[in-house]
Structures are given as structure tokens and as C-alpha cells.
Amino acid sequence: MKRTADVVIIGGGCMGASVAYHLTRRSITDVVLVEREKLLATGSTGRNAGGVRHQFSNEANIKLSLESIRLLERFADEVGQSIDFHQDGYLFLLSSPASVDVFRRNVALQRSLGVDVEWLDAADALRLAPGLDATGVIAATFCARDGIADPNGVTMGFAKAAQAAGAAIERDTEVVSLRVDSGRIAAVETTRGTIETRAVVNAAGPHARAIGRMAGLDVPVDPIRRHIFIASSNPEPKNAEPRTNNPEPGTRKPEPDWPHSRIMVIDFDTTFYFHREGAGLLFGMGDPDETPTFDMTVQWDFLPKVIDVAVRRLPALADASVSHAWAGLYEMTADGNPIVGPAREVGGLFLVNGFSGHGFQHSPAAGRIVADLIAGRDPAFDVTPFALERFARAKARATGERYVV
Ligand SMILES: Cc1cc2nc3c(=O)[nH]c(=O)nc-3n(C[C@H](O)[C@H](O)[C@H](O)COP(=O)(O)OP(=O)(O)OC[C@H]3O[C@@H](n4cnc5c(N)ncnc54)[C@H](O)[C@@H]3O)c2cc1C
Secondary structure, three states: OOOEOOEEEEOOOHHHHHHHHHHHHOOOOOEEEEOOOOOOOOOHHHHOOOEEOOOOOOHHHHHHHHHHHHHHHOHHHHOOOOOOOEOOOEEEEEOOHHHHHHHHHHHHHHHHOOOOOEEEOHHHHHHHOOOOOOOOOOEEEEEOOOEEOOHHHHHHHHHHHHHHOOOEEEOOOOEEEEEEEOOEEEEEEEOOEEEEOOOEEEOOHHHHHHHHHHOOOOOOOEEEEEEEEEEEOOOOOOOOOOOOOOOOOOOOOOOOOOOOOOOEEEEOOOOEEEEEEOOEEEEEOOOOOOOOOOOOOOOHHHHHHHHHHHHHHOHHHHHOEEEEEEEEEEEEOOOOOOEEEEOOOOEOEEEEEOOOOOHHHHHHHHHHHHHHHHHOOOOOOOOHHHOHHHHHOOOHHHHOOOOOO
């Protein structure tokens, strides 16, 4: 392993890999990315739903999406990896006047920034997402350029391109402490030795706070467990004749009664969401009772609570079987916005943390911005809403992100 580097990146998820890629594109190639696991993208990045959307409530997040989605659309050509990007849209279902009010303001904001978002009624929503029960839906919004992409593909694309340009990627290597001399980063101590450096990027996802502490800094990111469930379709009616081993030629399994496209449907007022995954369905819902934890054990007693809500919106789920589930960690901040930029109290420390459930989709732009800041370039992006210092101000929550799903 190298003993010196211009930049050390801690964390080999989508965020660290994106920073590495964008640094090499700025001719900063003396870079070491350190990941404690044996593989990249096994943290939050490897456990997410792959959703990518323009529909946010906060201007800075919409701008991150605009830039990120532009890169995801040309990822194979520009970065050299296919990422299975399906732009079948995001459909938000709104069932309360309060949500409609919030969305009215935010659709106006999104449109003012050039996002093509449509207002729909329940009948339009049903046409886009067959199988829905739209009872109680009073309005919906849809953006056709939102979609689903492969988080592993994006991470490996960035990482391989960075490596090809000269960056080193050290797996199975844990950062155990940071050396700070006279208020400036001086070195990174790892389980495989010390790397002298003047610049460190904290890209440790839900572990960002622990890395911050190593430099005497509070990075207020909490790990909050989120579940994802996968349902397989059971399209056979319960009283059907037993199937023969030799179905008549031309007979096909009936399709389950859920969308054929990979449209992401979000029932905003309950946070239940789903999209098609192969022939099955990926779905989840926020659990307001979760408190910060690093425990990623699946809580199977949460499933009946999700199903209760889910079958009201997607009745076919009542006949489906949940084939597997996993849990991962959101890296939450108090206002749902990320922390991006230099840590002013520790020279040479850069933060790209706290994406609160939308870090995969924002990794292309966030990595580019951090690379520009390290390179001393103007990032052409106002990172004030993402400054660490905002948490010292009382009103952080009021200006943060409302669409945390
Ligand atoms: C269930 C779920 C669904 C989600 N759905 C979406 C979605 O649809 N769309 C979306 O945009 N986002 C989604 N997210 C959020 C998204 O996954 C995260 O915001 C994103 O992956 C954060 O990436 P990261 O690289 O910062 O963190 P991570 O992927 O967690 O990477 C951090 C890495 O740092 C490493 N690390 C930590 N400490 C050390 C150390 N001391 N030394 C060395 N390495 C260390 C870890 O091993 C890890 O690999 C979801 C998250 C979850 C849990």
C-alpha cells in the first residue's frame, strides 16, 4: 500500500467511488480509496432501492438531481459501465390536502428549475400503474425522466475508471484514526499502515460520525435502519386446478396485477413505495419507530405493518409471497439534507455525508462538487445549504428536505 497520497478517501460506496473518479478527471491521480470490507458497495450502497428522481422539495437537491441524472443517462459512454438505467418515472400519490399543498409549491419550484413534472388525477395514476387501488388519492405527480438504476454498476463504474486513471483502491483496510497536526490533516492510520496526506474525504456513509470523531469533529449523521422486501408473484388463484407438468403449448403464466414497467410508485402519506423487480416487486416503507442503530437484522414483525398499508394500495400483494428481505442504513441528518464541503475546523478534511435516503442518486454530482473543492476549482454550485455549520443554527429543519421516503 502507498505510504503517501495527495488525497485519501475513506469509504468505497457510491460516494467515495464518485469522488475518486472525479478527482482523476481533474488530473489528481495520487489518490487512495480505503474500504474496510473485502468488496466495494457493500454498505448502504449495496442495500438501496436504486431510485433516481428529480422530485425533491429543496432547490439544492433538485440541482444535484439534474446534474446527476444527466451523468447517469450517459454513464456507459462517459464512465464505461452499463448501469441498467430504466427511466419509467416516479409517481407520487397524494391523499391529503396538506400533501397537495406541499407538492403544489414544490412542483412550481421543480418546473422553475427545468424539471418536467406533471400533475395527474387518480385515473391518470391508474393508467400509469395498473393494479393500484387509488381510493382516497386526490392528486398525483409524475416525472418521466425519474427511474431506477443499478447502484453496484454505478459504484464499480466510477471505481474502475478511477483505478484505470491511477487511483489506488485498498479493500479490507480499515481506517482506525486520523492524525491532525496544528488543525490540519496530516495522516490516515489504517489496519495496514499509515498514509501521510494533506487531504481526507469522509465518505463513510452511516459511519461518518465515527470518522469525524477521529479528527475531533462532530458530524451529525445517524444510522437509521430501513427495510426492503421482495415479493414474488403467485398469480394462481387459490382454488385453481393443480398445474400439470406439461402445460398446453401457448399457455402462459398470468401476469401479476402490478405495473409491467419499472415505474416507482410512492404513496407519499404512508411512505409505502414499490417498483417492479424482474417478475416480482420490490417494496418498502419508513418505520417512524426506528431509532439510531447499526443493527441491520431484518425485523420480520415490521412486515405485517407494511403489508397492512400496502394491500390497500396494491391489492395483488395480498396473494404474493415475500421471498426475501434485507435491511440497510439511511445516513440521516436532522434536516434531511446532506453535508457536503470542507470541515472548516479541520484543514484538509472534506465531508460528503448524510444523504438521508437519497445518496445513491446524488453521488454523481456530489462527488464532482467535492473533487472541484479539493482541486481548488469553483464548483459552480452553492453548497451553503449543505454546510456542516448550519446545524449550529436553529432553523435547519425548516429549510431542509421534505421528500424523505
Ligand atoms: C433500504 C435503503 C434504500 C435506499 N434507497 C435509495 C434510493 O432508492 N435512492 C437513493 O438515491 N438512495 C437510496 N438509499 C440511500 C443510499 O443507499 C445512500 O445514501 C448511499 O448509498 C450512501 O453512499 P455512501 O457511499 O455514502 O455510503 P456507503 O455505501 O455506506 O459506503 C460507506 C463505506 O464506508 C466504509 N467504511 C466505514 N467506516 C470505515 C472505516 N473506518 N474504514 C474504512 N472504510 C469504512 C463502509 O464499509 C462502506 O462501504 C437507500 C438506503 C437504504 C438503506
